[in-house]
Each structure stands twice: as C-alpha cells, then as structure tokens.
Amino acid sequence: MEDGVARIRPEERSQRLGEVAELAGTVRFLASDDSYSTTGSELIVDDGRT
Structure with missing residues (x-):
C-alpha cells in the first residue's frame, strides 16, 4: 500500500x-436502509481534501 501512497503528490495527501x-x-450508512435513495453516487471519503 505504501507504493500507492507514494504516487500521490505530497500536497494532496494526509500525513497518515x-x-x-x-x-x-x-x-454502516451504505449498508443500512438509510441509504435506500443513494443511487448512482460517489461518496468520497478523503479526510476533507475535496
């Protein structure tokens, strides 16, 4: 996994x-019934970078 992290520009990655x-x-949200209307979407989990 470190190889993949190394390919990300330093200014775009977290320190960990x-x-x-x-x-x-x-x-948990995606696996729950609460996500029933979430279709065709991308959920970006990136430490608030975008």
Whole structure:
C-alpha cells in the first residue's frame, strides 16, 4: 500500500493513512436502509481534501 501512497503528490495527501474504524460510519450508512435513495453516487471519503 505504501507504493500507492507514494504516487500521490505530497500536497494532496494526509500525513497518515486512514484507519478502518474511520471508514466505519460510511460503510454502516451504505449498508443500512438509510441509504435506500443513494443511487448512482460517489461518496468520497478523503479526510476533507475535496
């Protein structure tokens, strides 16, 4: 995975990789009935970079 991180320009990356637990809320939402109307969308989880 470090090779992939190295290819990202330094100014565009966080100082660390995200933890699995930090993505849990997004995954929980997508797996829940609350996401029933979320179709054809991209959810970007990028530490607020975009």
